[in-house]
Structures are given as structure tokens and as C-alpha cells.
Amino acid sequence: MDYERLAQLLFPKLEATPEEMIARYPARQLPEGARVTRMAPSPTGFMHLGNLYGALVDERLAHQSGGVFYLRIEDTDKKREVEGGVATILDAFTSFGLPFDEGAGLDGETGSYGPYRQSLRAEIYQAFVKKLVREGQAYPCFCTEEELAQMREAQEQNKENFGYYGKYAIWRDRPLEEIEAELAKGTPYVVRFRSQGSIENKVRHEDLVKGKMEVTENDQDVVILKSDGIPTYHFAHVIDDHLMGTNVVVRGEEWLATLPVHLQLFRALGWKPPKYAHTAQLMKIDEETGSKRKLSKRKDPELALTFYAQQGYPASSVLEYLMTLLNSNFEEWRRANPDLPMNDFPFSTKKMSGSGALFDIDKLKDVSKNVISRMSAEAVYEQAAVWAVKNDPEFHALFTRDPSYSKAILAIGRGGKKPRKDIALWTDVKPYLDFMFDELFTPDHTLPENVSAEDARSILTTFAAQFNENDTPDEFFVKMKTIAEQLGYAPETKLFKKDPEQYKGHVGDVSMVVRIAIAGRQNAPDLQSVMHILGAERVKERLQRMADSI
Ligand code: GLU
Secondary structure (H helix, E strand, O other), X not given: OOHHHHHHHHOOOOOOOHHHHHHHOOOOOOXXXXXXXXXXXXXXXXXXXXXXXXXXXXXXXXXXXOOEEEEOEOOOOOOOOOOOHHHHHHHHHHHOOOOOOEEEOOOOEEOOOOOOEHHHOHHHHHHHHHXXXXXXXXXXXXXXXXXXXXXXXXXXXXXOOOOOOHHHOOOOOOOHHHHHHHHHHOOOOEEEEOOOOOOOOEEEXXXXXXXXXXXXXXXXXXXXXXXXXXXXXXXXXXXXXXXOXXXXXXXXXXXHHHHHHHHHHHHHOOOOOOEEEEEOOEEEEOOOOOOXXXXXXXXXXXXXXXXXXXXXXXXXXXXHHHHHHHOOOHHHHHHHOOOOOHHHOOOOHHHOOOOOEEOOHHHHHHHHHHHHHOOOHHHHHHHHXXXXXXXXXXXXXXXXXXXXXXXXXXXXXXXXXXXXXXXXXXXXHHHHHHHHOHHHOOOOOOOOOOOOHHHHHHHHHHHHHHOOOOOOHHHHHHHHHHHHHHHOOEOOHHHHHHOHHHOOOEHHHHHHHHHHHHHOOOOOOOHHHHHHHHOHHHHHHHHHHXXXXX
């Protein structure tokens, strides 16, 4: 067979050559051990948690090693593409603060290894397909859908493996004249790779996540170029990741099945394959059945990346939670280093589990409480305000009316070894501090069981007479003790526990009455700090309001 002639027949006008392409993409000059990773989503308009999970691995591997993390848009499947799909991808990653060093942007792109959109790379792929045809490693196939369907039926009947291989690879060795005749008729065709593999053979693979394994060699003549001249995922992956210098490919484990095809294509082109990290599926416990299953787009709103911002999760909480799923030793590290930025954690693919990661939204909330408890009041204020302006404009107006007032409230119990953990989501901010705004203050004056209305009134009026907004929390407590004693309540909880018969209650009940008056409910941050921020006038008003209403 005259392969040279076949190559010319298939690509008569193609000007790009593999040599030019190789020259256009010189090896990257990076420090030893630097990882080049990429995020390669398709612009389907839907970004899911799995995308972010993988991207975090990519980003950490690259930036931890002084390497490059880039974005490539895999838009070869026009049927799946939606308008605005690229913007959705960029928005998702920008909102989670995962910075790409290079790649596709909304208008144009950055970096010198582009174009970073596969739809702009048709010539590049074709140059390499042509090379394979010229070498006898690829050939056109004119099979129709019907023929392929018949083949499948026959395979089913004969209990044979499905696919285009062996005797079923009917265009593999057709004479040039027959090919020319089809081309002359304008019959649509695909280009297939001529596999030299056999399912009798095993290929060794060492995966960064799954570890050492043996995979069966590929014996199928897979399609590398579709009839519209656009490559399949398999071929585009090999060409792009080679030319763009990716040295670690992080992708979902669903690609493990076709890894033998990819390894074969790298070999056919004379290139060294990258390292692979095949990440496990995200699973959850199904609420109805109680058993593990994959997260589903239809059933689980939390699969969509947009869910988190809408619900009021800080991006940093989601990332921190994903890190707990990714590296089994992260939580221990976090306990030992509560104040370090997450990126100081030495992330490693060795600590990734090869089996499904279990997503648990309650655990995410716990992580988020910790993350928010370590933020500054300033940061909590800023982020809560950004959330509220979109989702609760009325509250936003109150919350931002006097920023220093809101920040002072948020600062109560922050810092130190045991910061308060009241907020998991930005939606929690309003119920946490609504009582600080007179417009939202709707007190529930229900008394603790063992305090009579008469005692409560005494507590409130005695305290009002002594109140000093500049007291320390300790000074406030001393006042509570004195009032307790005067009214027959134990000044210490200990004393009460020892001899409950002797007292009406204890100092905690007394201060609870004050708390109910001030916060309108039984739990609130440090009361003296709260009263200091409210100011003497409003404190006295609230004490009086309760005294009058009980
Ligand atoms: N476009 C592929 C996907 O969205 C990318 C897989 C890969 O990262 O190689 O699944």
C-alpha cells in the first residue's frame, strides 16, 4: 500500500506539519520536579463538584512544585456544548479562587502553549493524523452506522467482544483503489488507529492514585478523527497533553478503561506518556436507601458548583472540605496547625484513596464552621455582605449601615484557642446577630423555669441600676453573683449542685434573665461585650421592656 499517497488523498490541502508543531511547542523550562497540570472541561454549561475536586489536585500539584496549572477547553463535541459554557467554567474556578497560570479566557487566552480551545486546533490534530496515515498507523474507515450496528449484532450473537477489531476491522486492509472510489463518491469517513495490540497482553501501569496495576492491551482500531475532521477525546488528549507539556494528567477514573488506547497512541507517536492520577468518584449515602451511590445531577443539588455560593458556603470552606476528602492526613495536620493557610499543607497523591470519596454535607458544615471561626471579623463581614447583597438585600442594608458596628459584633469570641463556631453558612449570620438590630429584635421573654416573674423583675431592675457599659466580663459576673445571693440563688453553680434544696437556682439562671432581656433568647455571645456594643441606653431600654412585659 502506498501510504504516502493515501495521506495526500486524505489531507490534500493540509499545510501544517508535525515538525512545525513540535517546534512551536518547545519543552517547558521549569525547575526539576515541577508538575504541569491542566483542567480540561467540556463547555456543557454544568460544572460539578467532581470538576473542582480534580482541579484542586491539579492546582496543588502544580503550585506546590513550582509548575504550571492551565485551562484547556475541550469543545470537540458540538452536541454537548452550550452557549456561555466557557463563561460558566471560568466563573466557577474564579469563584473558588483556583488561579490558572495560562489557558483559555473569555476573550482570548494567556500563555504560549495554545490555542487552548480544542476547536481552534483542528489543523494540529490533522497534521499528526496525516503522519500516522503516512506511516501506515492509521487508515480511513467508510463504515456506515448500519454496518456498525450489524457488526454489533453479530458480535452479540457470537458472544464476542464488541468493537472494531480483527475480522471486524473491515477497512483496515482495503486496497487503495477501493478507498479512492469511496473518496471520489464523497462518502463520509472517519480515521482509525491501526492497533497492533492484543487482549492476550497486559500493560503495566503505575497510577499516582490507584497504584500499580496491569491493564489489558487495546486491540480495537479506535476512531481518532471523526468525519467532521475533529479528533476524538483519545487523540486530542494525547496530542494536547504532549505538546502543552502536561506531565501529570489528573482525571476521573472513568478514563481508566481507555488508558490502554492512550498509552498505545503515545507509543505510536514516539512520545513518553505523562503520569496519570485517576481520581475516584464522589459518592454519598443515599437518604432513602442508606447505601452508597454516586452523586447524581438529577437527585443531588450539591453536585452543582453553583449550589455552594447560592447556599452561602464560603469558597474556602468547600476547598478545605475537599482537601479532607483528598488527603487522609489533612484533618490531623489542620488540628496541629489551625492558623496556617490550607496551601501550606503538603498535599500528596500518595494519601489519596483509590476508592470512592464519601461526600457528606454535614461534615462540610462542620468544616465550614471551623474555617469561618478562624477568619477575621473583617473577612466575615466582607463575605457575608457579598452574600447578603445578592440574597437578602433587606438584611444587607441593616448589616452594612454601620460596618464598624457589625464588625464589632462579629469580633466577639473570635481569635484565641477556642473561637466561637456559630456560623457555617452566610445564611447563619442573620439569625446569629439579628437581635443587635432594633428593627429585627423580636424578643422571646420566656423565663427559665425556676425563676419567678417577681424575681426576674428584681434581677432586671437591680441590674439596670448598676449597669456600666464599660465593665469587663468578669466585673459583670461579679454583679450577677451579688444579685443572685441577694435573691436566694447560689452565687456558684457548684454550691447549687451540692445543695439544690437550699437555693431557688443559681447565678446562671440570674444571668440568663439578663441575657433574655438583651438578646431576646437564651443563647448569645458574651453578654458584657454585646451590651458594650449596644450602649447603655439601648441596654436599659431592653431591660425595662422585659421588666414591663412579664
Ligand atoms: N474533557 C474531559 C472531561 O470533561 C476531560 C478529561 C481529562 O481531564 O482528560 O471529562
